[in-house]
Amino acid sequence: MSSLLNVTFPVLAHWMIVCLLSPFFLGVIARVKAFFSGKAGPPVLQPYFDLARLFRKKCVYSSTATWVFRAAPVIILAAMMALSLLVPFGICKAPVQFSGDILLAVYLLALGRFFMILAALDTGSSFEGMGASREAFFSCLSELALFMNFITLALLTRSISLARMIGADVPIVWGGMEPTLLLAVASLFIVLLAENRRIPVDDPETHLELTMIHEVMILDHSGVDLAYLLYASALKLFIFFGILVSIIVPVRTGYPVTDTAIFLGGMLGLAALVGIVESSMARLRLNRVRLLLLISFALAFFGLIVTLWRA
Amino acid sequence: MTLWIDVSCILVVFLALSVLATNRIVGMIKIFAVQSFILSFVPLFLHADAVSGRDITLSLVTMVLKAILVPAILFWQIRHISMRSEIKPLIGLGTSILFGAVLIAVAFWVSLSLRLPGKLLSSLVLPCSLATMLLGFMTMVTRTRAITQVLGYMVIENGIFLFALSLFDAMPVLIEMGILLDIFVAVLIMAIVLNHINEEFERTGGSAGRSKTGETV
Numbered sequence: 001m002s003s004l005l006n007v008t009f010p011v012l013a014h015w016m017i018v019c020l021l022s023p024f025f026l027g028v029i030a031r032v033k034a035f036f037s038g039k040a041g042p043p044v045l046q047p048y049f050d051l052a053r054l055f056r057k058k059c060v061y062s063s064t065a066t067w068v069f070r071a072a073p074v075i076i077l078a079a080m081m082a083l084s085l086l087v088p089f090g091i092c093k094a095p096v097q098f099s100g101d102i103l104l105a106v107y108l109l110a111l112g113r114f115f116m117i118l119a120a121l122d123t124g125s126s127f128e129g130m131g132a133s134r135e136a137f138f139s140c141l142s143e144l145a146l147f148m149n150f151i152t153l154a155l156l157t158r159s160i161s162l163a164r165m166i167g168a169d170v171p172i173v174w175g176g177m178e179p180t181l182l183l184a185v186a187s188l189f190i191v192l193l194a195e196n197r198r199i200p201v202d203d204p205e206t207h208l209e210l211t212m213i214h215e216v217m218i219l220d221h222s223g224v225d226l227a228y229l230l231y232a233s234a235l236k237l238f239i240f241f242g243i244l245v246s247i248i249v250p251v252r253t254g255y256p257v258t259d260t261a262i263f264l265g266g267m268l269g270l271a272a273l274v275g276i277v278e279s280s281m282a283r284l285r286l287n288r289v290r291l292l293l294l295i296s297f298a299l300a301f302f303g304l305i306v307t308l309w310r311a
Numbered sequence: 312m313t314l315w316i317d318v319s320c321i322l323v324v325f326l327a328l329s330v331l332a333t334n335r336i337v338g339m340i341k342i343f344a345v346q347s348f349i350l351s352f353v354p355l356f357l358h359a360d361a362v363s364g365r366d367i368t369l370s371l372v373t374m375v376l377k378a379i380l381v382p383a384i385l386f387w388q389i390r391h392i393s394m395r396s397e398i399k400p401l402i403g404l405g406t407s408i409l410f411g412a413v414l415i416a417v418a419f420w421v422s423l424s425l426r427l428p429g430k431l432l433s434s435l436v437l438p439c440s441l442a443t444m445l446l447g448f449m450t451m452v453t454r455t456r457a458i459t460q461v462l463g464y465m466v467i468e469n470g471i472f473l474f475a476l477s478l479f480d481a482m483p484v485l486i487e488m489g490i491l492l493d494i495f496v497a498v499l500i501m502a503i504v505l506n507h508i509n510e511e512f513e514r515t516g517g518s519a520g521r522s523k524t525g526e527t528v
Contacts, residue, residue, distance in 0.1 A: 179314075179317040179318050179320075179321045179435070182318065182321070183321065183325075290405055291332060291404050291405055291408065294332075294405050294408040294409065295328070295329070295332055295408060297408075297412070298328055298408050298409075298411060298412040298415075299325065301412045301415070301416070302321070302324065302325070302328075302412065302415055305415060305416055305419050306321065306419075306435070308419075309419050309434070309435070309438065310434070310435075
């Protein structure tokens with residue numbers, strides 16, 4: 001009994017931290033954007049209120065939708081929750097880690113995306129089909145860059161476990177391999193913007209615009225289902241922030257309080273950076289998004305070559 | 312200081328790639344200016360333990376010529392031309408980026424078998440200079456406008472400059488200065504010629520041809 005408790009406790013604690021904190025950063029980004037456009041903006045806790053409101057509501061299903069449409073939000077949220085277990089956040093170690101879990105991480109992302117696309121197609125709306133096609137195309141490119149970066153990190157840290165690649169071993173790597181990591185960070189930042197459909201790629205604020213990607217796919221979801229999807233995207237953002245911050249600020253002072261403060265500071269800084277990027281840039285034209293993602297791939301590829309060159 | 316050389320080299324290659332991936336001419340010129348600005352610090356980094364007057368001179372001349380004067384001339388030049396972006400590159404920008412990534416790999420592969428006289432502070436200088444040259448070539452070859460080809464040429468020149476820096480101690484400063492002056496004059500002449508072409512023909516397309524309506528394309 002106690003061994004079961006020993007296994008489940010870290011998992012539950014990790015989930016609690018991740019689930020409690022993740023919508024907060026959406027609020028921070030919205031606040032930064034509001035600041036830059038000279039508005040007061042919604043309170044930082046607004047995403048929590050939104051989620052609470054949606055959780056109280058009932059779902060409406062179209063008559064053409066099948067079980068795929070109903071199952072998708074749950075599967076997407078579950079995939080993100082499972083993914084969060086592989087990622088260390090500051091002093092919270094990843095509860096699940098084994099050699100080769102980067103593949104699991106990438107496939108969990110892909111699983112969520114797959115069901116998102118299926119659900120969008122399942123509605124039978126041509127509009128959502130367009131969004132699904134764009135999502136499939138762009139994520140194809142961003143996955144390429146993500147994999148390249150993971151290969152670079154794996155070569156640098158000599159491990160293929162996500163928790164080790166972005167956790168314990170990075171500080172040692174920063175000692176002598178900074179330029180490569182700079183490339184990886186730049187590339188991962190573009191991947192972060194693309195995967196979470198932030199502004200240069202897609203505008204999370206708009207509805208009913210012809211060039212949107214993610215928002216168009218969740219148009220038909222309502223109530224609790226929509227809440228699941230929003231929660232899943234908040235988790236995804238949090239996970240990507242966590243990965244990037246662990247690489248950028250791999251500070252380990254040994255004092256839990258200082259470490260947590262540094263990590264949270266890094267997360268807030270990254271959220272502010274995303275907000276600044278969103279307020280200073282317009283969304284790219286759809287055919288330019290491809291170029292952005294290809295540049296991210298080229299950066300990652302360049303980083304990989306430099307790593308191999310110096311190894 | 313090896314760190315700073317490495318960072319500059321990588322940034323130079325990245326900016327060369329961005330020139331290849333941009334189709335706004337103003338953006339290309341700005342990126343080129345930033346690249347030259349970063350490049351002008353490399354002589355100082357290379358001899359950081361004992362910075363001589365020669366390093367400072369080279370750095371300053373590079374900065375003034377390539378990061379300020381040449382971009383200024385190019386800006387002055389496009390002021391008269393109504394075209395603001397490369398309309399039709401010979402191969403698309405996406406394909407160019409992928410080719411650029413391959414070219415970077417080729418540059419690193421080639422430099423494995425290049426042996427230079429003298430010891431370098433950083434092993435990245437040589438492959439990065441080759442990569443910059445190749446990316447500049449790529450820009451020059453795939454673009455059809457005269458001005459964008461000039462920019463490709465300037466990127467190649469930046470690559471050659473980086474390469475020359477790795478042979479810095481073997482090269483007299485006078486020759487270095489001569490090369491810089493040549494580049495400057497070349498850009499000036501190209502600017503004037505382009506302007507005259509522009510006034511005469513109102514178009515500065517590199518690939519001459521005639522469409523069915525008889526209009527120059």
